[in-house]
Amino acid sequence: MKKSAKLSNRAIPYSQAFREFIPLDWAPESSAPVAALPASAYTPARRQSLQDLFPLDRLVIPAGGYKVRSNDTDYRFRPHAAFAHLSGLGEDWEPDAALIIEDGQATLFFHPRAPRTNEEFYSSSQYGEMWVGARPSLADMSARTGLEVRDIATLSTRLASKLVHGEGVTRILPGVDSKLEAIVVALRGKADGVDQELERAASELRLIKDEFEIAEMDRACAATLVGFEAVIADIPQAVRVGRGERWVEGIFGLHARHLGNAIGYDTIAAAGEHACTLHWIRNDGDLRAGDLLLIDAGVEVETLYTADVTRTLPISGRYSPAQRQVYEAVLAAQQAGIDAAKPGADFLDVHNAAIRVLSEYLYDWGILPVSVEETLDLTNGGQFRRWMVHGTSHHLGIDVHDCAQARNKCYRKAKLRPGMIITVEPGLYFKSTDLLVPEELRGIGVRIEDDILITETGCRNLTAAFPREADAVEAWIAEVQAR
Numbered sequence: 001m002k003k004s005a006k007l008s009n010r011a012i013p014y015s016q017a018f019r020e021f022i023p024l025d026w027a028p029e030s031s032a033p034v035a036a037l038p039a040s041a042y043t044p045a046r047r048q049s050l051q052d053l054f055p056l057d058r059l060v061i062p063a064g065g066y067k068v069r070s071n072d073t074d075y076r077f078r079p080h081a082a083f084a085h086l087s088g089l090g091e092d093w094e095p096d097a098a099l100i101i102e103d104g105q106a107t108l109f110f111h112p113r114a115p116r117t118n119e120e121f122y123s124s125s126q127y128g129e130m131w132v133g134a135r136p137s138l139a140d141m142s143a144r145t146g147l148e149v150r151d152i153a154t155l156s157t158r159l160a161s162k163l164v165h166g167e168g169v170t171r172i173l174p175g176v177d178s179k180l181e182a183i184v185v186a187l188r189g190k191a192d193g194v195d196q197e198l199e200r201a202a203s204e205l206r207l208i209k210d211e212f213e214i215a216e217m218d219r220a221c222a223a224t225l226v227g228f229e230a231v232i233a234d235i236p237q238a239v240r241v242g243r244g245e246r247w248v249e250g251i252f253g254l255h256a257r258h259l260g261n262a263i264g265y266d267t268i269a270a271a272g273e274h275a276c277t278l279h280w281i282r283n284d285g286d287l288r289a290g291d292l293l294l295i296d297a298g299v300e301v302e303t304l305y306t307a308d309v310t311r312t313l314p315i316s317g318r319y320s321p322a323q324r325q326v327y328e329a330v331l332a333a334q335q336a337g338i339d340a341a342k343p344g345a346d347f348l349d350v351h352n353a354a355i356r357v358l359s360e361y362l363y364d365w366g367i368l369p370v371s372v373e374e375t376l377d378l379t380n381g382g383q384f385r386r387w388m389v390h391g392t393s394h395h396l397g398i399d400v401h402d403c404a405q406a407r408n409k410c411y412r413k414a415k416l417r418p419g420m421i422i423t424v425e426p427g428l429y430f431k432s433t434d435l436l437v438p439e440e441l442r443g444i445g446v447r448i449e450d451d452i453l454i455t456e457t458g459c460r461n462l463t464a465a466f467p468r469e470a471d472a473v474e475a476w477i478a479e480v481q482a483r
Helices: 016-021 043-053 081-087 138-145 152-160 178-188 194-204 211-233 235-241 244-259 272-276 321-340 347-364 372-376 470-482
Strands: 058-062 068-070 098-102 105-110 148-151 170-172 268-271 292-297 309-314 421-424 427-430 444-447 450-454 459-461
Touching (some): 058 081, 058 178, 081 098, 105 138, 105 152, 152 178, 211 292, 211 309, 244 292, 272 427, 309 444, 309 470, 321 347, 321 427, 321 444, 321 450
Antiparallel strands (some): 421 450
């Protein structure tokens, strides 16, 4: 785990003899050519689109920095989505960096490799080669990103320099790097709303995915399928060892790290009654034969694009009649939502189609206390939300809930357009304590989620390789566990 600033009670002083000895007799630093990131062919157009919205301004896009986990240990670094999108850098590139866009030009400021004669080489737990490995040089980073690159030490000078367009303003993505934000505000003065406008614009820029992003999403979905099948193969072991939810989480996490960068979000591995808790990430329960396992998980690939898939699996391999009853209702609702996902439709059409189907089932089962039309009147009704609390869709991409800072008119109240990627994930959650639900259905929670690309003519299910129909899921489990 990468270290934060050293604690004084753990610092070991360096002798002068050591300081003179440590730089001696190292092989030359590698001069092998550095390949350009595949994303670097697409990032110039993204940056230009953002600059076009603020043509007179200097735009500062920080990567963010390490976050302390405890004392002198940090969480693994992950750059801010806007920085990754506009620079092309994924994985753990590049803490404390900043991208400056001005007058149609982009410059990346970052902390380059220190020479071995510099104390940082052996003493810096965040940047020293002894601690984190050989870091890129300025030339390496330029080759990787296609950007003009400068040492982060010169950033303050650049920020203090006169804007190319004197009537412009410096805007910084807020809430990402507090130290850099303070520098910008001190140099610029307060300017109400300008940073929030940049934040919204950078978020909205990701609503439409380019062909590279779509290919990365396909890759994330394919890796996620491997992870799901690894979980299915190990369900019998998860039942045997106890605390099977943790086992499921661990198996999926192993494959996420092996096939990509990490999990795209905390895995939900909810067995039995836990499936009725929407964001169950404690994952400390047992897997028991006869129960369902709701697994909501996604692999994040190195470019940070993540899948987001949910399947509700019978732990014993076969759905009971009651489980199948609920599952079929959710599947019908999901199909209605997918059918509504097409260019020109309202974003909320997907949700509305799904909840209508769920409401019809709830009414037919005698659970809903009012008519379907009454419950769908959200001003005076909405009773169905007792069993389907959440929305049916969200945008998906670099962040699992992508484009979250977009304006409402560009998100929930917008039309679907080709290149958008959304989830479709209705569910029904019948808590064991809910006396309005027939006894045989209590304790059953089902969600089915797929990742849907809006196309010119309709949509494409990026996760179509995951079986959805109940019979197909049972056959899938049997086939995977027989391998």
